[in-house]
Amino acid sequence: MSAMEPDLTPPRQLHLPQDLIGRASFTEALHLRLTGSLPAEGVGRMLDACLVIFLDHGLTPSALAARLTNHGAPENLQGAVAAGILGAGSRYLGTSGDVAALLADAREQADGATPTPAAVARLAFERHAKVPGFGHPIYGRGDPRATALLELQRELGLPHENADLMSAVETVLLEQYGADLRLNAAGAIGAVICDLGLPPDCGRGLAIIARCGGLLAHVLEERSQPISSDVWAEMRQRFPKAGWSGSLVDVGADGAVDDE
Numbered sequence: 001m002s003a004m005e006p007d008l009t010p011p012r013q014l015h016l017p018q019d020l021i022g023r024a025s026f027t028e029a030l031h032l033r034l035t036g037s038l039p040a041e042g043v044g045r046m047l048d049a050c051l052v053i054f055l056d057h058g059l060t061p062s063a064l065a066a067r068l069t070n071h072g073a074p075e076n077l078q079g080a081v082a083a084g085i086l087g088a089g090s091r092y093l094g095t096s097g098d099v100a101a102l103l104a105d106a107r108e109q110a111d112g113a114t115p116t117p118a119a120v121a122r123l124a125f126e127r128h129a130k131v132p133g134f135g136h137p138i139y140g141r142g143d144p145r146a147t148a149l150l151e152l153q154r155e156l157g158l159p160h161e162n163a164d165l166m167s168a169v170e171t172v173l174l175e176q177y178g179a180d181l182r183l184n185a186a187g188a189i190g191a192v193i194c195d196l197g198l199p200p201d202c203g204r205g206l207a208i209i210a211r212c213g214g215l216l217a218h219v220l221e222e223r224s225q226p227i228s229s230d231v232w233a234e235m236r237q238r239f240p241k242a243g244w245s246g247s248l249v250d251v252g253a254d255g256a257v258d259d260e
């Protein structure tokens with residue numbers, strides 16, 4: 001990937017102080033590391049928009065995990081952020097990667113040609129209990145984040161074949177399966193990842209990179225405006241039988257009893 005040398009950072013052959021610092025944005029430098037080249041005009045803005053969407057989605061399970069971990073180990077900031085990141089998966093943070101993989105596999109099954117929307121929908125139902133990239137508990141009538149992202153894609157004059165395909169899948173879901181599900185932000189980002197020619201794994205990878213910033217903000221807010229104690233107290237009140245029953249005791253080597 002790179003090496004420390006007096007003048008250049010091979011294999012990119014760019015001088016970090018002279019060519020990148022103050023000249024390339026974080027997103028542009030990230031694209032350089034992922035692909036070996038700085039992004040073409042518009043691509044950096046598109047990736048930046050994806051990262052902004054990923055940054056924070058409110059008080060999600062990953063944010064709660066980070067806050068609660070900070071409550072238990074306030075000296076371990078990186079542990080709190082990591083706790084939130086470890087929750088990335090098919091329900092949260094990982095969906096855009098699932099969409100990108102779905103589109104890539106559908107294209108492979110079509111021998112490299114553009115798959116039909118029906119073929120994408122069929123493959124999605126074969127692999128997933130819920131079609132990734134569609135539906136949202138809040139934006140049931142349409143995700144404004146997805147709309148804004150795809151409008152930007154066209155405004156920048158970037159390829160949008162996969163984005164158009166995902167929009168067409170939305171129609172197939174309604175007409176052939178009776179599922180009134182709208183394209184969400186994760187579905188739009190997964191399509192953009194494919195349209196930009198990035199590997200499907202970048203979907204989840206970019207989500208994790210951006211969410212680190214959001215989780216950091218949650219941890220810092222937790223330290224100044226804590227909610228973890230209230231969350232814990234509420235859970236103990238609602239689920240009193242979920243606590244320690246007293247039937248198991250851990251006795252340490254020194255004879256001390258650990259009841260935490």
